[in-house]
Amino acid sequence: MTGRVTPFVLSLMAIAAWAVSLGVLSARPELFAVALPTLLALATLARRAPRPDHSIAREISSNRLFEGGAVTVTVTVAARSPIALIELLGPLPPGSAVLAGRHRAVMTLGAGRTTRWSYEVRLPRRGVHDLGTIAVRVRDRFGLRTWENRHVDPMPLRVYPRVVALRSLPRPVHAQASVGDYVSPALGEGIEPGDIRQFAPGDRIKQVNWRASLRLGQLYVTQRHRERNADIVLMLDTLAEVGAPPETTLDLGVRAAASLATAYLGRKDRVGLISYGGVMNWVRPGSGRVQYERLVDVLLKAEVVFTYVAKDLLRVPPRVLWPQALVIAITPLLDPRFTKAVLDLAARGFDLVVLVVSPVEVTRAALASSPAGDLACRLWTLERRTTLGELRRHGLPVLEWRPPEPLEAALVSARRRRVRLASAG
Amino acid sequence: MRLLAAGSAVALFVLLRLTTPAPAVAVGGLVGLLLAAVAIAAHWRWLATAAGCVFLTGYAAALWVESAPVNIVPALGFGLALFFLLESLDLACCVRGAAIDGGVVQSALRRWIVLGAGAFVAAMLAMALATLFATALPAGASPLLAAAGALGSVWVLAVMIRRAHTGAERT
Numbered sequence: 001m002t003g004r005v006t007p008f009v010l011s012l013m014a015i016a017a018w019a020v021s022l023g024v025l026s027a028r029p030e031l032f033a034v035a036l037p038t039l040l041a042l043a044t045l046a047r048r049a050p051r052p053d054h055s056i057a058r059e060i061s062s063n064r065l066f067e068g069g070a071v072t073v074t075v076t077v078a079a080r081s082p083i084a085l086i087e088l089l090g091p092l093p094p095g096s097a098v099l100a101g102r103h104r105a106v107m108t109l110g111a112g113r114t115t116r117w118s119y120e121v122r123l124p125r126r127g128v129h130d131l132g133t134i135a136v137r138v139r140d141r142f143g144l145r146t147w148e149n150r151h152v153d154p155m156p157l158r159v160y161p162r163v164v165a166l167r168s169l170p171r172p173v174h175a176q177a178s179v180g181d182y183v184s185p186a187l188g189e190g191i192e193p194g195d196i197r198q199f200a201p202g203d204r205i206k207q208v209n210w211r212a213s214l215r216l217g218q219l220y221v222t223q224r225h226r227e228r229n230a231d232i233v234l235m236l237d238t239l240a241e242v243g244a245p246p247e248t249t250l251d252l253g254v255r256a257a258a259s260l261a262t263a264y265l266g267r268k269d270r271v272g273l274i275s276y277g278g279v280m281n282w283v284r285p286g287s288g289r290v291q292y293e294r295l296v297d298v299l300l301k302a303e304v305v306f307t308y309v310a311k312d313l314l315r316v317p318p319r320v321l322w323p324q325a326l327v328i329a330i331t332p333l334l335d336p337r338f339t340k341a342v343l344d345l346a347a348r349g350f351d352l353v354v355l356v357v358s359p360v361e362v363t364r365a366a367l368a369s370s371p372a373g374d375l376a377c378r379l380w381t382l383e384r385r386t387t388l389g390e391l392r393r394h395g396l397p398v399l400e401w402r403p404p405e406p407l408e409a410a411l412v413s414a415r416r417r418r419v420r421l422a423s424a425g
Numbered sequence: 426m427r428l429l430a431a432g433s434a435v436a437l438f439v440l441l442r443l444t445t446p447a448p449a450v451a452v453g454g455l456v457g458l459l460l461a462a463v464a465i466a467a468h469w470r471w472l473a474t475a476a477g478c479v480f481l482t483g484y485a486a487a488l489w490v491e492s493a494p495v496n497i498v499p500a501l502g503f504g505l506a507l508f509f510l511l512e513s514l515d516l517a518c519c520v521r522g523a524a525i526d527g528g529v530v531q532s533a534l535r536r537w538i539v540l541g542a543g544a545f546v547a548a549m550l551a552m553a554l555a556t557l558f559a560t561a562l563p564a565g566a567s568p569l570l571a572a573a574g575a576l577g578s579v580w581v582l583a584v585m586i587r588r589a590h591t592g593a594e595r596t
Contacts, residue, residue: 106526
């Protein structure tokens with residue numbers, strides 16, 4: 001605990017010295033009487049003040065919530081010795097706003113007294129925030145001495161990206177070995193009827209196709225398509241972002257990635273993640289609730305780290321970037337290094353979908369409306385149209401998401417396009 | 426808290442006007458009042474100190490103009506009002522934008538009452554002692570003694586503050 005004499009002492013000292021000086025100069029004893037209360041207050045400094053003894057405990061109503069959610073922070077202060085005035089500055093993560101109450105409190109406590117103070121904070125941006133640090137300042141009776149310290153007791157609060165329910169998802173071309181929701185071309189156990197063939201020893205009676213058997217005079221069985229899952233790899237561009245938090249292109253990309261991960265995991269697919277930026281992180285494909293937590297862990301920490309270095313996707317282990325996986329690249333296409341990586345993946349034969357988070361709308365929302373700004377945005381839109389056209393000429397399915405339109409609207413076009421591609425193939 | 430500070434500033438001005446009706450002193454009081462108002466509105470502690478110095482100068486001028494017999498009680502009131510102005514503004518700065526426990530204001534008021542009573546008792550004691558020693562001291566030496574006393578008290582204060590600062594750092 002750091003103690004110090006406050007600037008208020010200097011103020012009192014100045015007044016006392018001025019009053020005494022005027023008293024001497026004017027030879028009026030009343031001016032000494034004027035200085036008396038100030039001198040008496042200053043005289044309390046002569047007494048060695050004991051170090052204030054108190055304890056602080058805090059709790060938060062929830063340690064995980066979605067973006068835009070609110071959490072109540074409750075701080076309990078217990079004084080073991082009398083405290084004339086205690087100032088507490090509660091944690092307030094950057095970008096958050098106090099909804100109810102104040103995040104700063106001032107109170108007076110008698111010995112053995114306990115008091116509680118709480119406030120509600122709204123956290124609009126994803127991330128892992130620490131609500132465990134409280135700055136404390138204790139003042140003595142006249143505010144002449146203060147003791148300051150910080151109570152640090154890590155209390156992480158995880159703010160998850162907002163997830164939207166998605167019904168139209170890009171379908172993978174290749175299915176994997178485990179059971180899932182996709183109808184595989186391979187025949188075996190399943191629900192979807194595929195072909196019929198002659199009965200063979202070992203076939204079960206329930207597989208017999210009675211209609212075909214009666215018509216053809218021999219026993220025939222129905223073969224069915226297997227239902228298989230797929231490997232999905234979400235590749236998030238963290239090389240560059242535009243817009244104002246919490247609505248930057250990266251924030252929107254993270255929300256899209258979280259929504260896609262939730263939807264694919266719900267279909268029993270294995271989902272992996274590559275955060276492609278200044279610092280590369282990846283999560284190997286997996287399924288289930290635990291996998292969602294692993295993916296969100298990386299998404300929560302996703303941020304733009306500036307670098308001149310072009311990252312090579314060859315560094316990513318094959319078990320993460322599985323050749324038969326569907327790769328969904330989520331990008332604002334602001335950095336040519338990501339475009340190059342995407343083209344590289346396409347050239348290597350990956351099943352690839354590019355989900356472009358339009359930076360034009362995001363920038364327009366962040367800027368004040370002006371004719372010059374509107375013109376710049378229109379020119380930028382034309383330029384981007386050329387870039388997207390170039391990607392499409394390489395045979396890549398490019399989906400453009402223009403927030404605030406729903407993500408589903410961008411994904412619907414993918415479904416139509418990929419069905420057509422599959423039938424053509 | 427800001428209301429208390431404003432009340433103290435008004436009390437200072439009224440005491441100044443009661444001491445002397447001289448227009449020059451009233452102008453000084455108005456300047457002090459204006460400075461105090463700005464300090465209270467803007468939460469500037471240094472300006473409140475400046476306002477206090479202006480009020481003090483005005484009060485000294487008023488006493489000098491009037492040359493009335495020594496009366497300690499209004500002077501003590503003036504000193505208390507000055508202290509309340511500075512402390513309430515300091516408290517107002519401290520509680521600004523914070524959730525305030527009801528006990529804070531009560532505790533401050535209790536403290537001020539105790540300080541007022543203590544200052545009154547101390548002033549009475551000082552006056553009694555001064556009356557006692559006034560006859561014994563030579564008249565020519567009194568300005569020198571007063572100056573030495575003032576210097577000594579300021580020096581003692583400085584030593585106390587220094588000790589308090591190092592003591593607080595140790596804790």
